[in-house]
Amino acid sequence: MSDSVVTSVMPDSDSIVSLIDVEKSFGKNKVVKNMNIEIKEGEFLTLLGPSGCGKTTTLRMIAGFEEASCGTIKVQGVSVEDKEPFERDVNTVFQNYALFPHMTVFDNIAYGLKIRKRPKEEITKRVNEMLELVQLKGYENRKPDALSGGQKQRVAIARALINNPKVLLLDEPLGALDLKLRKQMQVELKRLQKKLGITFVYVTHDQEEALTMSDRIAVMNEGVIEQLATPREIYNRPLTKFVAGFIGESNIFDGEVTGLEDGILSVKTSAGTLKVKGEGFHVGESLHVSIRPEYVKVSTDTVDGFNLMGTIKDFTYMGTVVKTSVDMKDNTEIKYSRFEKDEDFQEGDSINIYWNPERAVAIKASK
Numbered sequence: 001m002s003d004s005v006v007t008s009v010m011p012d013s014d015s016i017v018s019l020i021d022v023e024k025s026f027g028k029n030k031v032v033k034n035m036n037i038e039i040k041e042g043e044f045l046t047l048l049g050p051s052g053c054g055k056t057t058t059l060r061m062i063a064g065f066e067e068a069s070c071g072t073i074k075v076q077g078v079s080v081e082d083k084e085p086f087e088r089d090v091n092t093v094f095q096n097y098a099l100f101p102h103m104t105v106f107d108n109i110a111y112g113l114k115i116r117k118r119p120k121e122e123i124t125k126r127v128n129e130m131l132e133l134v135q136l137k138g139y140e141n142r143k144p145d146a147l148s149g150g151q152k153q154r155v156a157i158a159r160a161l162i163n164n165p166k167v168l169l170l171d172e173p174l175g176a177l178d179l180k181l182r183k184q185m186q187v188e189l190k191r192l193q194k195k196l197g198i199t200f201v202y203v204t205h206d207q208e209e210a211l212t213m214s215d216r217i218a219v220m221n222e223g224v225i226e227q228l229a230t231p232r233e234i235y236n237r238p239l240t241k242f243v244a245g246f247i248g249e250s251n252i253f254d255g256e257v258t259g260l261e262d263g264i265l266s267v268k269t270s271a272g273t274l275k276v277k278g279e280g281f282h283v284g285e286s287l288h289v290s291i292r293p294e295y296v297k298v299s300t301d302t303v304d305g306f307n308l309m310g311t312i313k314d315f316t317y318m319g320t321v322v323k324t325s326v327d328m329k330d331n332t333e334i335k336y337s338r339f340e341k342d343e344d345f346q347e348g349d350s351i352n353i354y355w356n357p358e359r360a361v362a363i364k365a366s367k
C-alpha cells in the first residue's frame with residue numbers, strides 16, 4: 001500500500017489495539033495482507049468493505065478466534081498471540097446475537113459475571129444497570145424467542161458490556177434488522193459508545209452506516225486497507241479509485257494530465273477535457289478523477305477548461321433528490337443530483353458539464 005496510508009496511522013502511544021504487519025492465509029489464499037492499524041482508546045473504528053474483503057477475519061484475529069499467520073496484535077500494548085479469547089480484554093457481539101435460547105434475558109446478560117463467580121448482589125446490580133442502559137427494563141424474565149430482533153441485539157450488547165471490556169468488537173451487529181430499526185439502533189449504539197467511552201471496532205459492508213457512526217473508517221479491499229481516515233476525509237478525499245467508487249456515489253474518469261496551472265490540472269479523458277485540483281502530478285501522467293453528483297454543474301454554454309458534452313438521458317426521483325443521467329460521447333454516463341428537478345432542461349437536451357475544480361479529486365493511476 002502507499003506511504004500516505006501508512007503515515008495516516010496514529011502513533012502507538014495512545015492506541016489500545018495495534019495490528020502490526022498482520023497477515024492471514026487460509027491455505028494458499030491470503031485474505032488479510034500486511035495490515036497495520038493503531039486503534040485509539042475510546043475510538044469508534046469501522047472496518048468497511050465488500051463481502052469477502054477480510055473484515056470478519058481481521059476482527060476474529062483481534063478477538064482470538066483466529067490466529068494471525070504472521071505479524072503482531074497488541075491489546076493495551078501487550079502482545080496477545082498466546083492469550084485465549086477470554087483472556088483478552090475484548091468482547092464480541094455477533095450479527096446472529098448468539099444468545100442462549102433456554103436462558104432468560106436476565107441470565108443471558110448475567111452470564112459473564114456468573115462464570116466469573118461474582119457475588120449474587122453484584123450480579124443483580126450490574127444486570128439491572130445493563131437493562132437500564134439498553135432500555136430493556138421489564139424484559140428480564142423473557143426468553144430470547146419472545147424478543148424482537150432489535151431487543152435481542154440489545155441483550156447481546158448488554159451481555160458483552162457487563163464485563164466492562166476495554167474493547168468491544170462488533171461484527172455486522174445490525175445486519176439482521178430492517179432498515180428503520182437499523183437506523184434507530186445506529187444512533188443508540190453510537191450514543192452508548194460515547195457514554196461509556198469504550199473502544200468499538202465495528203465491521204460492516206454498509207458504507208452509510210460506517211459514515212454515520214465512525215470516528216475513523218478503514219476501507220478494505222481484497223485484504224488490504226485502501227484508506228484509513230475520518231468519514232469526512234474518506235468521503236471528500238478518497239485516496240484510491242476503489243474508495244471513490246465504494247463510498248457514496250461518484251463519477252469517475254480515467255485520463256491524462258495535459259496541463260497544469262496554479263495547482264489546477266487540465267485532464268484529457270475519452271468523454272472530453274476537464275479540470276481538477278491536484279498536487280504532485282506532471283504533464284503526461286495518467287490519473288483518475290472523481291466528482292460527486294451533487295457537485296456537477298450543467299450549462300447550455302461551454303465553460304472555460306471543460307469540454308464535456310452530453311445528452312440528458314433521464315431523471316430519477318429518489319425522494320429527497322432528483323438524479324439526472326447524462327449520456328456522454330464515449331458511451332459513459334455522468335450523474336448529477338439536485339434537490340429539485342432542473343426545470344431548464346428536458347430529456348434529450350444537449351448540455352455542457354463542468355464543476356468547481358476544487359470539488360473534484362485527482363487520484364494517482366496506480367491507486
Ligand SMILES: Nc1ncnc2c1ncn2[C@@H]1O[C@H](COP(=O)(O)OP(=O)(O)OP(=O)(O)O)[C@@H](O)[C@H]1O
Nearest residue numbers: 026031049050051052053054055056057058204205
Ligand atoms: N475458515 C476459513 N477457511 C477458509 N477460508 C476462509 C475462512 N474464513 C474466511 N475465509 C475466506 O476469507 C476471505 C475473507 O473472509 P471474511 O469473512 O473475513 O470476509 P468479510 O469481509 O468479513 O466478508 P462478509 O462481509 O461477507 O462477512 C473470504 O474469501 C472467505 O471465503
